[in-house]
Amino acid sequence: MRLSAMKGALVLLALAARLWPAADPRAAAEANAGLDLARAGKYLEAIRHYRAALALDPSLPGLHLNLGLAYFKLNRFTDAVPSFEKATKADPADFQARALLGMSYYGSRRFADAAAQLQRASDQQPDNTELRFRLAQSYLWSQQYDAAKDQFQSLLLKNPDSAPVHMLLGEVLDAANQEEQATAEFEAAVKASPREPEVHFGLGYLYWKQKRFDEAGREFQAELAAQPQHTQALTYLADAEMHGGDEASAVDHLRQVLKLDPKIRLAHLDLGIVLAGRNESDQAAAHFREAIRLDPSKPDAHYRLGRLWLAMGREAEANAEFAEVKKLAQPEQLEPLVRIPGRDAGGTQ
Amino acid sequence: MKAPLLALLLLAAGWIAVGQNPASPIRFVYRPIDFRLDSSETPERHAPETMAGGVAVFDYNNDGYLDIFFTNGADIHTLQKSSSKYFNRLFENDGKGNFKDVTVKAGLAGMGFDNGVAVGDYDNDGYKDLFVGGVHGNHLYHNNGDGTFTDVTAKAGINRPDSQYGPLWSVGGAWVDVNNDGLLDLFVVNYLAWDINTEPRCEAGPGKYDYCHPKFYKATPNQLFLNNGDGTFRDVSAESGIRSHPGKGMGVGIADYDLDGLMDLFVSNDKVYNSLFHNKGGGKFEEVAFEAGVALTENGQFISGMGVDFRDLDNDGYPDIAFVALDNELFPIFRNLGKGGFADVTESSGMARLSAPMAGYSPTIADFDNDGWKDVFITRGHVQSLGYASRVAVEQPNTIFRNLGGMKFQALTAEAGLTAQPPKRHRGSAVGDLNHDGRLDVVASALSAPAEIWMNDSPGGNHWIEFALEGTKSNRDGIGARIKVVAGGAAQYNHVSFAAGYASSSAGPVHFGLGRNASVESVEIRWPSGMVQELKNVAADRVIRVKEAE
Numbered sequence: 069m070r071l072s073a074m075k076g077a078l079v080l081l082a083l084a085a086r087l088w089p090a091a092d093p094r095a096a097a098e099a100n101a102g103l104d105l106a107r108a109g110k111y112l113e114a115i116r117h118y119r120a121a122l123a124l125d126p127s128l129p130g131l132h133l134n135l136g137l138a139y140f141k142l143n144r145f146t147d148a149v150p151s152f153e154k155a156t157k158a159d160p161a162d163f164q165a166r167a168l169l170g171m172s173y174y175g176s177r178r179f180a181d182a183a184a185q186l187q188r189a190s191d192q193q194p195d196n197t198e199l200r201f202r203l204a205q206s207y208l209w210s211q212q213y214d215a216a217k218d219q220f221q222s223l224l225l226k227n228p229d230s231a232p233v234h235m236l237l238g239e240v241l242d243a244a245n246q247e248e249q250a251t252a253e254f255e256a257a258v259k260a261s262p263r264e265p266e267v268h269f270g271l272g273y274l275y276w277k278q279k280r281f282d283e284a285g286r287e288f289q290a291e292l293a294a295q296p297q298h299t300q301a302l303t304y305l306a307d308a309e310m311h312g313g314d315e316a317s318a319v320d321h322l323r324q325v326l327k328l329d330p331k332i333r334l335a336h337l338d339l340g341i342v343l344a345g346r347n348e349s350d351q352a353a354a355h356f357r358e359a360i361r362l363d364p365s366k367p368d369a370h371y372r373l374g375r376l377w378l379a380m381g382r383e384a385e386a387n388a389e390f391a392e393v394k395k396l397a398q399p400e401q402l403e404p405l406v407r408i409p410g411r412d413a414g415g416t417q
Numbered sequence: 418m419k420a421p422l423l424a425l426l427l428l429a430a431g432w433i434a435v436g437q438n439p440a441s442p443i444r445f446v447y448r449p450i451d452f453r454l455d456s457s458e459t460p461e462r463h464a465p466e467t468m469a470g471g472v473a474v475f476d477y478n479n480d481g482y483l484d485i486f487f488t489n490g491a492d493i494h495t496l497q498k499s500s501s502k503y504f505n506r507l508f509e510n511d512g513k514g515n516f517k518d519v520t521v522k523a524g525l526a527g528m529g530f531d532n533g534v535a536v537g538d539y540d541n542d543g544y545k546d547l548f549v550g551g552v553h554g555n556h557l558y559h560n561n562g563d564g565t566f567t568d569v570t571a572k573a574g575i576n577r578p579d580s581q582y583g584p585l586w587s588v589g590g591a592w593v594d595v596n597n598d599g600l601l602d603l604f605v606v607n608y609l610a611w612d613i614n615t616e617p618r619c620e621a622g623p624g625k626y627d628y629c630h631p632k633f634y635k636a637t638p639n640q641l642f643l644n645n646g647d648g649t650f651r652d653v654s655a656e657s658g659i660r661s662h663p664g665k666g667m668g669v670g671i672a673d674y675d676l677d678g679l680m681d682l683f684v685s686n687d688k689v690y691n692s693l694f695h696n697k698g699g700g701k702f703e704e705v706a707f708e709a710g711v712a713l714t715e716n717g718q719f720i721s722g723m724g725v726d727f728r729d730l731d732n733d734g735y736p737d738i739a740f741v742a743l744d745n746e747l748f749p750i751f752r753n754l755g756k757g758g759f760a761d762v763t764e765s766s767g768m769a770r771l772s773a774p775m776a777g778y779s780p781t782i783a784d785f786d787n788d789g790w791k792d793v794f795i796t797r798g799h800v801q802s803l804g805y806a807s808r809v810a811v812e813q814p815n816t817i818f819r820n821l822g823g824m825k826f827q828a829l830t831a832e833a834g835l836t837a838q839p840p841k842r843h844r845g846s847a848v849g850d851l852n853h854d855g856r857l858d859v860v861a862s863a864l865s866a867p868a869e870i871w872m873n874d875s876p877g878g879n880h881w882i883e884f885a886l887e888g889t890k891s892n893r894d895g896i897g898a899r900i901k902v903v904a905g906g907a908a909q910y911n912h913v914s915f916a917a918g919y920a921s922s923s924a925g926p927v928h929f930g931l932g933r934n935a936s937v938e939s940v941e942i943r944w945p946s947g948m949v950q951e952l953k954n955v956a957a958d959r960v961i962r963v964k965e966a967e
Contacts, residue, residue, distance in 0.1 A: 211622070214807045245744055245809045247774055277745065279770035311764065368717025371707075378708065390707040397689040397719060 095125035103134060111138040132158065133165050140168060145175025156185075163192045167199060174202055179210035197226060201233070208236060213244040231261035235270055242274060250274055258287075263294065269301045276304055281312040299329050307338055315342050333362040337369055344376050352376055367393045441832040443786045443817050445859065445871035450516055452868040454844065455502050456490035457530075458802070461618065462626045463493050464611055464634070465552045467800050468588060470778075470844025470862035471534040471920035474851070475545050477523070478564055482510040483849040483925050485860050487868060488549060491530040494613065496552055498528055505531055505549065510851060516870075524566045529554035533845075533920035537592025537601045539644055541893040545924060548575075550587030550605055559648075573650050575603060575642050582637045582663075586611050591669045591916035593680045594892045595657075596700050597945045600644035601892045604659075604682055606666035609634040627802050631688045631721075636663040639684060639692075643700060658702040662692050670727025671914045672736035673899065675757050678947065680897045683711065685722030685740040708758075711738060711751050715761035720746040721800070724779040724845075724919025729753075729910040730791055731824050734901070736912070739793050741777030744809060748772035748780065748795060752824060762824050771828040776800070776813060779846040779918030783857050787879035787930030789909060790820035796861045796918070798842035812840035815861060815871070834874070841866045846918050849925030855881040855958055857928055880935050880957035883926035886913055889965040890946040897945040900927055904934040904957075931957050 102117030118135040121128055136151030152169035155162060170185030183206035190196065190203050204219030220237035227233065238253030254271035257264060272287030288305035291298055306321035319342055325335040340355035353376055359369035374389030456469035471488040478484070485508040492499045504526040508516035520526050531551040538545050544560035557573045558566040570576050578584045585607045592601040609631055617634075621627035638660040642650035654660040664686040674681050679696035683706075686692065690713055693706040706712035714720060725740035735753035742748065747769050751759040763769045779796040786792065797813035805811055815835045818826040830836060841863035851858040856873035863869065882902065886895030899912045909929055917923040931937065940952040944965050955961060 211808075244807055245774070277773070279764070279773050366717075367713065367719060371713050371717035374707065375710065386707075390712070393690060393707070393713070393717075 092125045092128070095121045095128050098124065099128055099131055099134075102138070106134065106138055106141070111141045114138045129158075130155075133162070133168075136165075136168060136172070140172060140175075143175065145172040148172040149176060149178075163189055166192075170206070171202060174206055177209075179206045179208075180212070182206040183210050183212060183215070197223065204233075204240075205236060208240050208243070211243070213240050216240045217244070229260040231257040231264040231267060234260060235264070235267060238270065238274070242277075247274060247278055251278070262290075265295070266291070268294070269298065269304075272301065272304060272308075276308055279311070281308040284308040285312065297328060299325055299332060302328070303332055303335050303338075307334065310338055310342055315345070318342055331362060333359050333366075333369075336362065337372070340369070340372060340376075344372070344379075349376060349380055364392075365396065367396045370396070441829055441834070441875075442788075442877060443792065443819055443829055443873075443875045444832070444834045445817075445837075446834060446874045447837045448870040448872050450485065450508060450860070450868050450870050451518065452487050452506050452508070452862075453502075453866065454487065454489060454862045454864055454868065456864055457493040457503070458865055459493055460626060462628045462802055463613055463616060464609070464628060465530055465532070465586065466490070466493060467628045467802065467842075467864065468608065468844075468920075469530070469532055470864065471532055471549075471589060471922075472845040472847040472860050472862050472868075473534045473536050473547065473922040473924065474847035474849040474860055475536040475915075475922065475924035477507065477545060477560060478509065479544065479562075480512070482512045482853075483851050484508060484510045485516060485847075485870075486525065486534060486547065487862055488531040488534050488551070488845075488920070489527070491528075491552075493530070496530045496554065498526065501526075503527075512853070514852065519564065523564060524568070525558060527556065529556075531556075533587060533589025533606070534922050535590035535592055535603070536915045536922040536924035537603075537896065538893045539592065539601045539603070540648065541600070541888075543887075543893060545894070548590050548592070548603055548605075550590050550920075552586045552611065553578075553584035555587050555605065569648060572648050573642075574652070575605070575640075575650050577652070579638070582610055582635075583612075585637055585640070588667060589669065589916075589920040591671050591682070591914070592894070592896055593671045593682070593914075593916075594644075594897055594945050595641065595680060595696060595702075596643070596698075597679070597891075597897075597947075598644075598646075599888070599890055599892055599946065600646050601894065601896060602644050603640075603642040603650060604669060604671070605640040605642070606669045606684060607637040607639055608667065608687070609665045610637050621801075621805055621808075625804055627805050628800060631665050634665070636665050636686075636689065638663040639666055639669075641702075653700055657700050658704065659694060662694075662704045664692055665689055666692075667723045668725035668740060668919055669916055670725040670738060670740075671897075671916050672727040672912060673897065674727070674736050674753055676735070676899075678945075680945070683725060683727050683738055685725040687721050687723070688719045690719065691722055691740075705757075710759045710761070714747065714749045714763065718746070720749075723777060724917075724921070726780050726782040726793070726918060727914070727916075728782040728791060728912070730782060730793075730820060732790070732907070732909050734908070734910045736910075739780050739782055741772075741780050741795055743776040743799065744774055748775065748777055748793075748818075750824070766824045767826050768818065771818065771826060774810070775816065776810070778844050779861070779921060781846055781848045781859070781918045781923060783848050783923075783928060784820075784881075784930035785817060785857050785873060786819065786875045786877060787856065787881045787932065788877075789904070789907065789930050789932045790822050791911075792820045793818040793826070794846065794848065794859055796843035796846045796863075798840075798844065798863065803842075810840075812842055814838070814840045815843055815846075815859075815869075835871070838869055841869075843869075844919060845921040847921045847923040848917065849923055850883070850928065880931040880933065881929060882931060882937055882955065882957050883928050883960040884940070884942070885926040885960055885962045886942065886944075887962065887964040888944060888946070889967055890948065891944040891965055894924075895944065895965070899943040900929075901939075901941040901943075902929045902931075902937055903939045904929075904931045904937045906938075926960050 098121035102114040105114035132151045133155040136148040139148035155165035167189040173182035186203040207216035234257035238250040241250035268287045268291035275284035285308040288301045291301040306318045309318035322339045336355040336359040340352045343352035356373035370392040377386035456466045473486040533550040535548040544562045547558040590605045619629035640654045668685040670683045682694040684692040694702040720742040730737040738751040752762045776799040777795045799811040816830045846861040859871040915924040937955040942950045
């Protein structure tokens with residue numbers, strides 16, 4: 069449940085503006101030309117001049133920083149990283165270089181590295197809210213939940229009505245399986261900004277996880293009121309309705325989902341379940357089959373289909389599906405990540 | 418010095434207040450017992466470290482009071498009890514509220530990394546014996562009747578490595594007469610293939626190991642040992658049909674689910690499908706979990722099946738299944754439909770929503786408020802280590818799920834006084850009336866923490882009755898005997914089974930709550946031999962001893 073993306077939020081740092089001394093006049097000229105182009109928003113051309121300057125004098129102070137910044141402005145975060153790494157190595161106390169390095173790691177989805185750099189930058193500027201926000205996100209995505217929680221909570225002290233911060237803190241808590249607290253954060257987010265995109269879906273999802281299907285349904289409907297094509301909200305709404313016993317609405321909504329996107333597996337599975345319960349066995353089987361086709365590695369649709377065949381007296385077909393379930397439980401299917409002691413490790417869950 | 422004293426007094430007062438919540442129809446009061454489960458937890462997080470903790474409640478010396486036995490771990494590298502801290506422990510109940518450690522005298526300290534325990538009088542001598550299953554080593558302790566036990570494992574022949582799978586890791590077992598010959602046979606639940614030298618390591622974070630998902634280990638078969646009646650057993654795992662269905666067994670429940678007079682076996686498996694071994698007679702079983710609808714829960718996922726109990730929850734005469742799993746996997750309830758099939762009623766019973774955030778280990782089905790409906794006591798705690806606590810609630814309190822009738826449940830935790838102790842990684846549990854007050858008490862173990870006794874202090878003054886059976890043609894413990902009690906015009910059913918929860922054994926008399934009924938109109942006992950005995954107009958609030966008619 070990732071609610072926000074990096075794009076559009078990089079207003080943290082002003083463009084570096086450094087004129088170079090003329091130790092090597094040709095290098096300085098290239099660097100200054102690059103700087104003028106960057107100021108004009110012509111980053112690709114600026115990069116060419118920076119690179120030319122580097123070729124002439126790689127020790128020119130600040131050049132790596134500005135080259136990195138040009139890449140950064142083009143959202144080429146992976147390309148920006150080596151330049152910022154060099155810049156921070158040259159001057160470990162340079163806040164700007166370190167913050168940009170952290171942001172570039174973030175943009176490259178190297179969240180643990182981002183957290184490490186952004187933490188150091190944040191230590192230099194503890195009141196920089198945007199930096200702290202990114203730091204908190206970096207901790208979240210790198211699964212350092214305790215640290216993420218601390219950062220989001222400190223952000224909330226300064227801005228208690230920030231829906232995005234409540235939502236992200238909610239995500240941290242959800243990831244840490246603290247669903248009740250996560251729910252409270254999303255409820256606070258809804259209260260702070262009920263029109264925030266995804267806020268009702270996020271809250272509904274948490275209710276859904278806790279089997280609070282009535283409340284979940286209401287939130288999914290609120291999200292759909294703002295975003296009628298939100299297929300996930302529609303799918304989960306139908307699922308909540310199904311579990312809540314409102315099968316007619318569930319069927320309507322599941323059919324809507326499949327019109328919008330026939331590849332949503334959960335919709336096929338749920339429709340199969342409801343139709344099987346109504347003894348519309350052939351249709352139910354078709355949906356179970358489609359759910360299997362969309363993801364044959366999951367046992368649930370095989371099991372459902374097997375149970376359906378059994379109820380229909382089609383024992384051989386039932387046994388075939390049960391055999392698939394058993395196959396999925398076999399080690400060769402489930403143990404691709406076996407590790408030998410002393411080597412690197414696999415996951416726990 | 419005054420401040421700490423005051424703090425202690427306030428703390429104590431708080432415990433009392435929590436433990437005596439007057440609003441709850443079921444409540445417990447904590448009592449300490451001098452046992453701390455030591456599973457040799459290491460930073461490497463070897464799988465057995467998180468699985469220890471069987472408990473038995475049984476009367477080892479026939480003095481009428483239920484005693485307590487705990488299994489314990491060992492050095493994980495040697496699988497030997499290298500220190501007394503790893504000893505299994507037997508506590509004798511003196512009937513006055515004291516539990517005296519008689520382990521050494523009884524000869525039950527043990528040797529290896531022990532996990533589960535099963536109580537049963539396998540030689541019909543009137544003294545309950547102990548099967549103790551463990552990591553690469555099982556033991557059978559014969560009760561000599563003089564307060565001591567003798568390790569008869571070698572003679573019994575129940576501890577041989579498997580020809581294909583090597584040494585097995587038993588997490589528990591059940592004594593059950595599968596062929597109704599009057600001798601208790603032994604079903605052993607084996608978890609998974611584990612070898613410290615080849616075990617995978619799983620990283621929960623940089624440099625932090627945690628217990629691996631069971632998918633990283635191979636399944637192993639369960640075992641069935643037929644009692645020869647001379648102190649020896651015959652391994653019939655293969656010929657009975659059990660061995661051909663390997664799994665990752667965590668619990669076994671025994672019941673005659675189709676009322677054909679033969680005891681069946683349900684095994685809950687960890688992250689693979691469950692097994693239901695239907696007893697066909699003649700010592701043969703067929704595995705029917707898929708056909709019966711108990712292989713997976715309704716949502717068709719492989720869940721972390723842990724302990725199980727298999728008893729009639731809705732008073733329709735057909736044993737139902739309750740087992741537990743980890744958070745967001747729910748504590749499933751399978752209702753026996755009476756035609757060989759089961760329905761998953763986890764959601765409609767309310768258990769889905771109640772249990773969604775919980776991780777459970779050991780469920781026991783019993784009537785804790787004596788209202789005539791069996792409840793489910795569940796020890797809780799996560800399988801992961803304490804280092805994982807930022808991601809999941811590793812330490813949890815226990816919870817009693819009160820049966821409101823009609824397969825609806827209410828969860829009681831703090832209300833029932835069960836937060837009077839800090840949350841822990843609870844493991845096994847066993848149940849019995851320890852103080853003869855007619856209310857069922859609970860003993861629970863917890864990893865690297867003191868064990869707990871939860872004395873039942875439920876209000877209401879409901880009546881009760883217990884049956885202590887003595888088989889003559891049937892096995893002496895009467896395991897498998899089905900008891901029907903009619904009180905106030907309503908029937909209830911239970912059967913004798915000592916297999917309880919996770920790795921544990923509850924070997925007290927069979928307990929019935931009677932609500933406001935001070936007597937029972939009729940009692941019907943169907944013995945495994947086929948003998949049926951009836952009692953009429955029996956006064957409540959007592960233990961009735963019934964010997965099988967010759």
